[in-house]
Amino acid sequence: MTMSRRAAIAAGLIGGAAVATTTGTAQAATSARGPNPPATGESAAVRELRRLLDLAARGDQSLQRDAGGRCVVVAPQGVHVLKRPLVIGGNTTLRADGATFTSDIAVKPQTYRKDANQHSPEPVYPDEFVSVAAVNSREATLLLNHVPADCTGHQAPGNIRIEGGIWDPTAHFIRNATGDDRAKATAAPPMNAITFEHTHHVELSGVTVRNVKWWHGVELNAVRTATVSECRFEGWIEAPTAGLWHGEAVQLDLPTAGTTWGGVADNTPTTDTRIIGNYCGPSPDFPGWGKLTGSHTGAPGAVHSDVWIERNLIEHAKWDAIGPMNTSRVVIRENTIRQCWGGVYVKSISPNPNETIDIMGNDITLVDGSTRPAVGVNATNAQLPVSDVAVYANTVRGGGFGYSANVTFRREPQR
Numbered sequence: 326m327t328m329s330r331r332a333a334i335a336a337g338l339i340g341g342a343a344v345a346t347t348t349g350t351a352q353a354a355t356s357a358r359g360p361n362p363p364a365t366g367e368s369a370a371v372r373e374l375r376r377l378l379d380l381a382a383r384g385d386q387s388l389q390r391d392a393g394g395r396c397v398v399v400a401p402q403g404v405h406v407l408k409r410p411l412v413i414g415g416n417t418t419l420r421a422d423g424a425t426f427t428s429d430i431a432v433k434p435q436t437y438r439k440d441a442n443q444h445s446p447e448p449v450y451p452d453e454f455v456s457v458a459a460v461n462s463r464e465a466t467l468l469l470n471h472v473p474a475d476c477t478g479h480q481a482p483g484n485i486r487i488e489g490g491i492w493d494p495t496a497h498f499i500r501n502a503t504g505d506d507r508a509k510a511t512a513a514p515p516m517n518a519i520t521f522e523h524t525h526h527v528e529l530s531g532v533t534v535r536n537v538k539w540w541h542g543v544e545l546n547a548v549r550t551a552t553v554s555e556c557r558f559e560g561w562i563e564a565p566t567a568g569l570w571h572g573e574a575v576q577l578d579l580p581t582a583g584t585t586w587g588g589v590a591d592n593t594p595t596t597d598t599r600i601i602g603n604y605c606g607p608s609p610d611f612p613g614w615g616k617l618t619g620s621h622t623g624a625p626g627a628v629h630s631d632v633w634i635e636r637n638l639i640e641h642a643k644w645d646a647i648g649p650m651n652t653s654r655v656v657i658r659e660n661t662i663r664q665c666w667g668g669v670y671v672k673s674i675s676p677n678p679n680e681t682i683d684i685m686g687n688d689i690t691l692v693d694g695s696t697r698p699a700v701g702v703n704a705t706n707a708q709l710p711v712s713d714v715a716v717y718a719n720t721v722r723g724g725g726f727g728y729s730a731n732v733t734f735r736r737e738p739q740r
Contacts, residue, residue: 422489495536519543539572543556546576570644623651
């Protein structure tokens with residue numbers, strides 16, 4: 326794919342919304358008063374986009390509002406190479422149709438706490454895979470919400486919406502690397518595409534995330550009330566020393582000492598999440614994800630909850646297509662799972678039990694030779710039961726149904 330910087334568009338307003346435009350260094354410098362200081366080497370269009378995001382974060386009265394009361398910022402069309410993440414404040418909508426964001430962000434060499442067998446069926450520890458926040462730059466994401474340093478719970482400014490755009494963290498590195506696909510992938514740092522933490526009321530609609538390396542397309546970390554709908558997650562570059570179970574396109578996380586991007590590491594879980602009508606599969610360049618969605622971190626009393634995963638299409642997932650762990654009150658229904666290694670798999674992990682799981686109406690086809698269940702519910706041990714489970718009306722081709730001891734049902738489960 327040919328990628329070139331696009332000149333900043335002419336000054337003015339389109340449809341009443343603020344649009345990035347060339348305005349000179351004096352205006353660009355004003356963004357230093359907000360969460361988006363200018364970065365050396367970025368285009369005029371990106372500098373102006375940062376300035377407008379800062380205006381939106383301050384609730385500037387010159388900006389159009391959408392139906393949700395959010396300030397509207399429209400990204401210019403074309404390819405934009407970021408030197409640091411875009412930071413979006415509260416009460417802001419970013420409309421990015423026609424824009425592609427990629428990274429030239431410097432990230433420190435990646436490190437792991439320990440090597441893990443890539444094909445191990447389960448994580449040995451809740452946080453076996455150390456996140457970018459612990460060992461790399463906290464800037465290893467294309468977009469991050471503004472999180473004050475002392476922020477806890479879900480208190481960072483919320484009411485944020487992202488519409489459209491292609492978010493491809495590796496494209497700039499791959500374009501400029503030499504050698505085969507493996508060498509090009511090695512040149513790119515591991516990154517998320519979009520990250521939210523300690524915030525509330527987040528919406529992503531019509532976003533395309535492409536060719537993420539090792540981590541996640543969208544990370545919802547200590548987020549209350551989020552909807553990810555009609556998005557596409559295309560292509561993932563797997564980590565060579567971490568289990569495939571960590572490869573979520575949409576990850577539910579909590580801010581532990583090793584997984585905090587901003588604010589306080591207070592173990593706040595993610596709750597009230599809707600993942601609806603999305604596509605997750607290969608891109609033209611790289612294979613599919615580990616899974617569409619799940620979670621793999623836990624802390625005492627910190628359980629993700631109230632999650633709806635509905636009407637998604639998942640193809641060629643390398644692990645379980647849908648795999649919540651440490652999550653209660655989950656509805657997984659009417660998803661189509663095609664040619665994946667595993668289907669739907671729900672598990673308790675230390676130190677918390679889980680409850681109220683509904684898995685119904687899913688159409689699941691596993692690849693030949695799979696050793697994973699089409700539908701599985703697993704309680705780690707008697708101290709970590711999974712209770713109040715209902716599994717029914719699923720269509721399964723390949724695999725089967727697997728339930729461990731210490732799983733209890735509210736109705737006779739499908740077998």
